[in-house]
Amino acid sequence: MKRVRRVLVAATAAVAVVAAPVAVAAAPEKPDRAESQRRLDEVVAVGAVGALAEVRDEHGVWRGTSGVAALDTTRAVPAHGRFRAGSITKTFLAVVVLQLVDDGLLRLDDTVEEWLPGVVPDGHLVTVRHLLDHTSGLYDVRRTLPMPPRPEFFANRWRTWTAAELVARAVAEPPAFEPPGRTFGYSNTNYVLLGQIVEEVTGESYGDEIARRIIRPLPLPRTEMPGTSPFIRGPHSRGYVPVGEGSPPPLLDYTEMNPSVLGAGGELVSTASDLNRFFAALLGGHLLPKHLLDEMRTPGIEDGRYGLGLTWRVTPCGIRVYGNDGDALTYQSWSFTTEDRRRQVTVALTPDFRGDPDDAVDAFVDHAVCS
DSSP: OHHHHHHHHHHHHHHHHHHOOOOOSSOOOOOOHHHHHHHHHHHHHHHEEEEEEEEEETTEEEEEEEEBSSTTSOOBOOTTOBEEOTTHHHHHHHHHHHHHHHTTSOOTTOBHHHHSTTTSTTGGGOBHHHHHTTOSOOOOGGGGSOOTTSHHHHHTTTOOOOHHHHHHHHHTSOOSSSSTTSSOOOOHHHHHHHHHHHHHHHSSOHHHHHIIIIITTTTOTTOBOOTTOOOOOSSBOOOEEEOSOSSSOOEEEOOSOOGGGTGGGTOOEEOHHHHHHHHHHHHTTSSSOHHHHHHHTSOSSTTOSBOSSOEEEEOTTSOEEEEEEEEOSSOEEEEEEETTSSOEEEEEEEEOSSSOOHHHHHHHHHHHHHO
16 A cells, blocks of 8 residues: 555656745846856767757756757757666666565565575675665676677677676676675666566566656656667657777767666666656655655765765755766766755767767756756
8 A cells, every 4th residue: 555655646746846836035046048058069069969958947947959869960959859868767766676665575684685596696795775875896797798889789789688697797707896885886787686676576577667656657758668679769869889999980870779788777768857857756755755765865885975776966056966877878868956856957968979078067967056
């Protein structure tokens, strides 16, 4: 019954979470939307084919685009376009795991060995909490996979990867550190294992649980867990990977690909609007009770910035924002929300690999939050 109550609360509160007016002591100065556009243009100038953004604040919603939706065209980036959200998937999965904790079906101190016997060496030392906050020490499976422009990468474009295959590749390598809990070490292996644990606990796939517990009840109409489907449905920009060296490097359209290689920690497809809606609901307490949301915001190590599937940063104006970012090869995304939910910003781009757009994106986020 607890899960049913949560779904009903999420469904009935979703509109209020996003659209409710925020009381303020005095009307703040209206932000400079032209400056927002300039900063988004700078993101593209540094290293993207195209980019889109959605900013929500007390003055309403601003959506901007820059660049083009496809190389060698003048087609505009769709403002409501869908994209592969990469590791933002981890926040969705972490919410499902914590809902199972709230339901009494799982504990943060449960070990991997209890749920997946024999899968991880010394799995009796690795807990669900260690997986969620990246303190397990398990080797990152992504480092074992060929990446572009290596020819082996392209040979795997349509291959279906199972969770068992991905975990086996990771545990064949020595741990990044021991014992678990000692330090932070980002590893996609952690969330592949969490996907398997969710399936053991519920008898359903992690994708179905994310859809049942989050996507449908909020609702997030343009968000999905595609599984092995290579397609991005609806309006979207084309995504590319480098096929050689050079500046700029030659690019191959790699929009369609089997996303199973991204697994439980990276396969989500979404939009800027849906991600803003999700983080507003999460930080507003509509997906988790307060004590578990507090756990989610607690770093795994002292002075850390990564909790249970949720990260944060402090902007130059001293405001802390919570969210996550994702790299899905052909798409990169960032989504952050202030703790009071008064300001939200989501940015997504298709990289062209001429340069690193991270600093330009950070500047865009800072302007959106601080202006």
